[in-house]
Amino acid sequence: MTENATAGKGFDDLIAANRAYAEAFDLSGFDGIAKAGVAIVTCMDSRIDPLRLVGLEPGDAKIFRNPGGRVGSDALEALVLATHLLGVDRILVVPHTRCAMASNSEAELRERVGASAGEDASWMSFHAIADQERALREDLARVRTHPLIAKGVETAGFIYDVDTGLLRRVD
Template sequence: MTSTFDDLLEANRRYSQTHEGGFDGIARAGVLMVTCMDSRIDPLAVIGLQPGDAKILRNPGGRVTDQVLVAIVLGVSLLKVERVVVMEHTRCAMATSTEADVKEKIGAKSGTDASWMTIGVIEDQESTVRADVNRVRSHPLVPDSVSVGGFIYDVDSGLMTPVD
């Protein structure tokens, strides 16, 4: 019986032959990154790190949601996270459409009304990054000793620009 996942399982078998394992789950570089799920972003490579160095949280638009805040609190409390990177990116679908447009596209593709969903499109990336950085900095369970920075990653040049 063939599966739609056979290619992935085969790739995993090859990967497992050289996988060293043994990580303890701690962010060795003390970094946690919140970024978009966009496949053009290789989060560890963007900041020069390797597997085991950082916690990576991804969602549409790279937003600091309630669940992301829970993960950040766990990271800074239990997993030695000392720096949080909030990174959106250029040419993001979440920043180039309206809420209504995205819902309409989802509804058309699925054949089901999507107007009830909250998508969370981004109207102004710099303002959104600033607000998300502030959301992390002001959380009562994130100590002041944790550095939080906001950035916009250019998917064409590969450069991160700080958002003040």
């Protein structure tokens, strides 16, 4: 099993940080509408700060994160709600460089997870990405053709470079 650097640490450090955060909290009473009209679908990778990478702040955008930054049924559900009820009129789909989902095969991910868990993971689907640009184009098409995404919503795809911080557009 892989040893986690914070295993056994508990949550005291996080609760203390939350108390400090709450002292300067200024979103009280905010209605949840995306102030900048933006939704971002991106990977769960901790190297990605989805708001700051496009100059936004808390309250400006709706963020949906998952392994690989893919637009599956859960992301589509979030985007439909966001475009009709939460003020979103621009959608960015943003996978990133050096993503584990795009640099490992399905078999490799199953093997790695199984080894870490000490359990058979051959039954689990991780949705490895063989061609990241092709997958991004498929996801953009999925958003653009979905019958319940609000009309007139702009959608764009970018690959975020985790080593430079730059976005590269993919159409």
